Amino acid sequence: MTEPASTPPPTVWPAFNARDPRAMIDFLVAIGFEATAVYGDEHEVAHAQLDWPEGGGVMFGSVKDHGLSRPPGGAGLYVVTADPRAVHDRAVAAGARITxxxxxPDYAGPDGWxxxxxxxxxxxxxFGSYPGEPRAGG
Known part of the structure; x- marks a missing residue:
């Protein structure tokens, strides 16, 4: 019997820009992300990588006029977590606007939030407990 292949490390990274990337870093750390890499100075962030402890992460930096740059505020992201209620509580404490x-939801199963x-x-x-559907062959 062969061992199942492990899930590969992330190779698709959601990326966005921020007008105030230092404030964005502080906000994301407050809700549970880890600041793995931040390159820049106190005024501009050339690149930031924030990892989600349960897997994956995001990359972003200051607004610029080249590369992946898009207007700030245009990203939509879904983050899988085993405890969405704890993330919700941290987000509220960090001043997030809960929308x-x-x-x-039905697709998340009886215990999904x-x-x-x-x-x-x-x-x-x-942020939710729904991990998506299993990959084919996995």
């Missing part, structure tokens, strides 16, 4: 209260918020730059985030 959808914690709920149990998720909620949505808007970050200080206007990006839409949902």
């Amino acid at each position: 959808r209260a914690p709920e149990n 998720e909620f949505s918020l808007e970050d200080p730059e206007g990006n839409a985030w949902s």
Whole structure:
């Protein structure tokens, strides 16, 4: 019997820009992300990588006019977590604007929960226990 292949490390990274990337870092750390890498100075962030402790992460930096640059506030992200209610509580404490209260959507199963918020730059985030459907062959 062969061992099942492990899930590969993330190779797709959601990326966005921030008008105030230092404030964005502080906000994301307050709700549970870890600041793994931050390159820049006190005024500009060339690149930031914030990892989600349960897997994956995001990359972002100051607004610029090249590369992946898009207007701030246009991103929509879904983050899988085993405890969306704890993330919700941290988000509320960090001053997040909750746009959808914690709920149990049909697709998340009987014990699944998720909620949505808007970050200080206007990006839409949902945090939930629904991990998506299993990969084919896995």
